[in-house]
Amino acid sequence: MNFVSTRGGCRPFSFSEAVSEGLAPDGGLFVPETLPDISALLPEWEKLPYPKLCAEFMKIFAVDIPAKDIDAIAEMAYKRFDTPEIAPLTRLDKDLHLLELYHGPTLAFKDFALQFLGELYEYLLSRSGRKINVLGATSGDTGGAAINGLLGKGNANIFILYPEGRISPLQERQMTCTGAKNVFPIAIRGTFDDAQAIVKELFSDLDFKSAWRLSAVNSINLARILAQCVYYVWAYLRLDKDSRAKVQFIVPTGNFGNVLAGWLVSKMGVGGLSFKVATNRNDILYRLFKTGVYEVSKVCPSHAPSMDIQVSSNFERFIYLSQCGKDAAKVREVMAGFKKSGKWVFDNFAADGFSASRADDELIEKLIVSAYGKYSVVIDPHTACAFADLSFDGTKVVVSTAHPAKFPDLIKKLLGFEAKADSLERLKDKQIVKTVMDADKVLVAAMIEKCGLV
Numbered sequence: 021m022n023f024v025s026t027r028g029g030c031r032p033f034s035f036s037e038a039v040s041e042g043l044a045p046d047g048g049l050f051v052p053e054t055l056p057d058i059s060a061l062l063p064e065w066e067k068l069p070y071p072k073l074c075a076e077f078m079k080i081f082a083v084d085i086p087a088k089d090i091d092a093i094a095e096m097a098y099k100r101f102d103t104p105e106i107a108p109l110t111r112l113d114k115d116l117h118l119l120e121l122y123h124g125p126t127l128a129f130k131d132f133a134l135q136f137l138g139e140l141y142e143y144l145l146s147r148s149g150r151k152i153n154v155l156g157a158t159s160g161d162t163g164g165a166a167i168n169g170l171l172g173k174g175n176a177n178i179f180i181l182y183p184e185g186r187i188s189p190l191q192e193r194q195m196t197c198t199g200a201k202n203v204f205p206i207a208i209r210g211t212f213d214d215a216q217a218i219v220k221e222l223f224s225d226l227d228f229k230s231a232w233r234l235s236a237v238n239s240i241n242l243a244r245i246l247a248q249c250v251y252y253v254w255a256y257l258r259l260d261k262d263s264r265a266k267v268q269f270i271v272p273t274g275n276f277g278n279v280l281a282g283w284l285v286s287k288m289g290v291g292g293l294s295f296k297v298a299t300n301r302n303d304i305l306y307r308l309f310k311t312g313v314y315e316v317s318k319v320c321p322s323h324a325p326s327m328d329i330q331v332s333s334n335f336e337r338f339i340y341l342s343q344c345g346k347d348a349a350k351v352r353e354v355m356a357g358f359k360k361s362g363k364w365v366f367d368n369f370a371a372d373g374f375s376a377s378r379a380d381d382e383l384i385e386k387l388i389v390s391a392y393g394k395y396s397v398v399i400d401p402h403t404a405c406a407f408a409d410l411s412f413d414g415t416k417v418v419v420s421t422a423h424p425a426k427f428p429d430l431i432k433k434l435l436g437f438e439a440k441a442d443s444l445e446r447l448k449d450k451q452i453v454k455t456v457m458d459a460d461k462v463l464v465a466a467m468i469e470k471c472g473l474v
C-alpha cells in the first residue's frame with residue numbers, strides 16, 4: 021500500500037516514509053492510494069481486544085513494517101489507558117450510544133492517535149538510528165497529548181510552547197508535571213499566535229531545522245488519521261447486528277481529523293454509516309455542509325476551545341477523495357482559490373455521507389444540563405455539541421472527545437458538583453516544571469541548543 025499527496029506533486033510514499041515526512045513535500049496531505057475493502061474481515065475482528073484490532077487494521081496500511089512489530093506498537097500504545105475496553109461504548113437510550121474516547125493519559129481522544137504515533141516514531145527512529153527534536157505550539161489539548169505520547173522516549177526530545185497564563189491550569193499540569201527528562205514545556209509571555217509564529221520561524225530556518233532535526237507534532241500526520249479509524253470499526257462491532265444497518269456517528273469537530281477517520285471507514289466497505297459534523301460557534305464546516313460554500317470567518321473563543329478553529333487542515337483530504345474525485349489539479353485550484361480569497365464555492369457540492377449541526381455557548385450549557393437530566397451522564401462542552409441534533413432515525417453514536425473533569429468550573433456552574441478524574445487529581449500533587457520566557461525566537465532557539473538531542 022502506497023500513499024499519495026492530495027496535490028499530486030510527488031511520487032508515492034511508503035507508510036514509514038509518509039509517517040516520517042508528516043506533510044507531503046508538495047504541501048499536500050498524504051492519503052492511501054486506494055482504500056481497502058475491510059468488510060470480509062469484520063466477523064473475525066469482532067472478537068479482538070482493542071489493541072489487537074488496531075494492529076490488524078494498521079497492518080493493511082503499514083505493509084513495510086513487520087506484522088509482529090505492529091502488534092508490539094499497538095500493544096504499547098494502549099497500555100496507559102485507564103480501562104481495558106480502551107474505548108467503551110455506553111448505551112444512553114434505546115438508539116443512542118456514547119463512545120467514550122477519553123480514557124487515555126490526557127483524557128481526550130487525541131491520545132488514541134498520539135499514543136500510537138509516539139510508539140511508532142520511537143520504533144522508526146530506532147530502526148534508522150536517528151534522533152529528533154519535536155517542536156510545537158499548543159493552545160491546549162494537542163500539546164499535552166503529544167507530550168504524553170513521547171514521554172520518556174530516548175530518541176526524541178519534545179519542546180512545546182504555550183501562552184503563559186492562557187491555557188487551563190489542568191492542561192498546563194498535563195504538560196508540566198510529567199517528570200520526564202525529554203519534555204520541555206515553554207511558557208511564552210504572549211498569545212498562542214506568538215508561540216505559533218516562533219515555531220513557524222524556527223521551522224523556516226532550514227539550517228537550524230536540519231541541524232537540530234526538528235520535527236513537528238503534526239496534526240495532519242497520516243498515522244493519526246488511520247489510528248483514529250480504529251475506534252469507529254470498534255464501535256460498529258460493539259453494536260448488535262440489527263443496530264448496524266443504519267448508524268450515524270455524531271462527532272464534535274474542529275480540524276476535521278476525527279470525523280474524517282470515521283468517514284474513511286465508511287469508504288472501506290462498511291455499509292450503512294453516516295456522519296454528523298457537530299461544530300461550536302466556529303461553524304465554517306456547518307455552513308459548508310448546509311450551503312456548499314466554504315468561507316472563513318473570525319475565530320471566536322468558546323466553551324469548547326479545542327474546536328475553536330476556522331480552517332480545518334484535514335479538509336483537504338476530504339475534498340481530494342470526495343469533491344474532486346482524486347483529481348489533484350482540481351485540489352490545487354480549490355486550495356489556491358481559498359487561500360487567496362478565504363472562500364470557495366463548490367458547484368455541485370455533494371455531502372457524501374455528512375450532515376452538520378452547530379451549538380453556541382448558550383446551547384452547549386443547555387445540552388450539558390439536559391444530558392445529565394435525561395441520561396444521567398456528565399458530558400464535557402465538546403461532547404455537548406454533538407447533542408445538538410439527535411434527530412437521526414436509526415442508531416446514533418455520540419463520539420465523546422473529552423472527559424468532563426477537564427472542565428471543572430463549567431460543570432460545577434451548571435450541575436452544582438465537580439467532575440473528577442483520578443489521573444487529574446494525581447497531577448495536583450506533582451511539581452510544575454516549565455521555562456517561562458519572552459516571545460522571542462532567539463530565546464527558544466537557545467533553549468533547543470542547550471537541551472536538544474544531538
Ligand SMILES: *Cc1c(COP(=O)(O)O)cnc(C)c1O
Nearest residue numbers: 273274275276277278326421422
Ligand atoms: C481536538 C479536539 C476536537 C476536534 O477534533 P478534530 O479532529 O480537530 O475535528 C474535539 N474535541 C476535543 C476534546 C478535542 O481535543
